[in-house]
Amino acid sequence: MKVLICTDTNAAIDRAAHLMTDRLRDKPKSVFGLATGSTMEPLYDRWIAIAGDEGLSFARARTFNLDEYVGLPASHPQSYHHYMERFFFDRIDIDRANAHLPNGAAPDPAAEAKAYEGRIANAGGIDLQLIGIGRNGHIGFNEPTSSLTSRTRLKTLTRSTLEANAAHFPPGETPPRYVITMGIGTILESRACLLLATGAGKAEAVERMIEGAVSAACPASALQFHPSATIVLDPEAASCLKLRDYYEQVHPAGRETTVEGARGA
Ligand code: F6R
Numbered sequence: 001m002k003v004l005i006c007t008d009t010n011a012a013i014d015r016a017a018h019l020m021t022d023r024l025r026d027k028p029k030s031v032f033g034l035a036t037g038s039t040m041e042p043l044y045d046r047w048i049a050i051a052g053d054e055g056l057s058f059a060r061a062r063t064f065n066l067d068e069y070v071g072l073p074a075s076h077p078q079s080y081h082h083y084m085e086r087f088f089f090d091r092i093d094i095d096r097a098n099a100h101l102p103n104g105a106a107p108d109p110a111a112e113a114k115a116y117e118g119r120i121a122n123a124g125g126i127d128l129q130l131i132g133i134g135r136n137g138h139i140g141f142n143e144p145t146s147s148l149t150s151r152t153r154l155k156t157l158t159r160s161t162l163e164a165n166a167a168h169f170p171p172g173e174t175p176p177r178y179v180i181t182m183g184i185g186t187i188l189e190s191r192a193c194l195l196l197a198t199g200a201g202k203a204e205a206v207e208r209m210i211e212g213a214v215s216a217a218c219p220a221s222a223l224q225f226h227p228s229a230t231i232v233l234d235p236e237a238a239s240c241l242k243l244r245d246y247y248e249q250v251h252p253a254g255r256e257t258t259v260e261g262a263r264g265a
Contacts, residue, residue, distance in 0.1 A: 003241075004230065004255075009198045012237075013046050014046055017050050020043075021050045024058065030128060031126050032064075034064070040130070048091050064120050065101040066140040067179050068080045070104050071176045072104045074101075074103075078168055080101055081101050114152070117186065120152075125189060128192045129194070130196070132197070133205050133220050135160065135202065137205045137217070137219055139220045139222075140181040140182045140184075144217050146184055148225075150183030151182075154179070155178070155179050184222045188223075191228065192230070193228065194229075195223065195229065195231045197233055198237050199234070203237055206241065209224075210241060211242055
């Protein structure tokens, strides 16, 4: 795992946005795995701004989101389809036919989950998967005890995730209990993973992900198996890490370092 601890929250968002932009520049036809949630809102803003400054186009990019609520049509204001339109797709030149999310309104969610896996495979797999982390260590909506080899499927959200997600729903409206989510096995097949975590509320989950035992009790810890996983953190999200000094020594202020650079330092 590459652990990049940035100087503040804005720097972490900027760092992650630059990593996404680097991939788009290097391979305009990239297949991106995308995430939703509060953490990602400023990330999309920044990515759009940087790509715009560089004159990069998303017209050839393809995207697959991690998850969607079961029972919410794409038009529902709290659906992840709607979130993606608002924070990303409406603001870039992506071909909508290439922007995929699981269909939460599908009559047979299990069949839809399976078909979604097929769509990812047909696109040639995911080049770079963007990931957020839940306070309980979930990635996508793979809640604790999810199989570390799981595939895209129907999942039941935990009470704590429902409470966290309720903040995005109008008062009195509760989020659906079921979601379709990419599995941990699906996520691990991405050629590269980029997890962004900000804020003290994520600090314990981040510590378990990076320094804890690999366990279904903390689904994000499965990223320890991934050969190319980059974790971008602000100081608050990094505050429980025991080896923080080491990560900061290897990547000062979250910067890349090379053996040559280290020699010259
Ligand atoms: C959403 C997703 C979730 C979120 C996680 C963190 O697509 O996959 O795993 O990334 O729940 O959400 P925020 O950023 O709202 O704390």
